[in-house]
Amino acid sequence: MTTATTTRPLVFLALPQEGAARLATQFLLAITGTLLLTLSAKTKVMLGPVDLSMQTLAVLLIAAAFGMRLGVATLLLYMAEGAMGFPVFQGTPEKGIGIAYMLGSTGGYLAGFVVMAAIVGWAADRGWDRHPIKLFNAMLVAEGVMMAMGFAWLAMLIGPEKSWQFGVVPFIVGDLIKVALAASLVPAVWSLLKRS
Template sequence: MATALTARPLVSLALPESGAWRLVGQCALAIAGTLLLTLSAKTKVVLGPVDMSLQTLAVFMIAAAFGMRLAVATLLLYMAQGAMGLPVFQGTPEKGIGIAYMLGSTGGYLAGFVAMAAIVGWAADRGWDRNPFKLFGAMLTAEVVMMVMGFAWLAMLIGVEKSWQFGVVPFIVPDLIKVALGSALVPAIWSLLPRQR
């Protein structure tokens, strides 16, 4: 029983234990999470032929702070916003909007974000978000799953070689940095809350 109590994700500290206000709080957090995802998608760092965004880091942080259920719900809400034509993704609206954009070259990565949220959120639900090494392992696993999904989808569209060259290689080092940063930040926040550990 003690394990279950100490393994709550970070945002659970700010939410009521149960009732309507907890649901209202979760809805507000999910909407705030989609705003963060949109902002992170639009924050670009241009390195060579590829635009880098902070979106991977945002997914890591949301998943680690929200836990699996709320993180996956947040990502699905974000995908629904994009499917409805809202310009929430990195390449929207200039490269298209809605379902057509989601089925394009970034489709596998977008689906991978949901898998990332599930993996890191699952780890947070088990208290791994308090340990930088365990959280690093979870985030690295989530990163690999997302990249595999993105690569597989892109390979169907442009071929394996180009998919590896343009869809994987340029992201390896930047995304490893985001994994390291995310796995350090959340445990650091927990360390400021010693009575909650």
């Protein structure tokens, strides 16, 4: 039989459990998460013909560590920062800022990040973050949903053929690598914590 502690997401083991201290800690974690998302958006890795940001990896790790509620809240706070004009996204400020940028070609992917956090956070809340295969499957579903949302939005702007060619295909291998990396890292951290 599992206890409540063993099925909770990684980060909650270190949180104060009462009132204002817990809320303050969650708020600080959410702010830290948005900073990590911003840094990951600005960090690019060349893989083939496209620059890949580390943002997908950051979303997966935050969701697995924070769980569904705090993970989604962190992503919504990140979106709010972007909507207010802060240059937190990959193409900001070079390609615009605020709502105008969010309604551009990356709009579907940005919305997909929130759904991705919900799916992975839901899995983490159920203890899947300790099992690499279960976590990989949840992250793969989350990745597929995010890519589908990005594709659908982009298809409305430039058509389905170009959307598939430029908005999906170049990112498949890189995103699969990030999913595999995240699904391996989180259970490994749990295993190290269990030993110590």
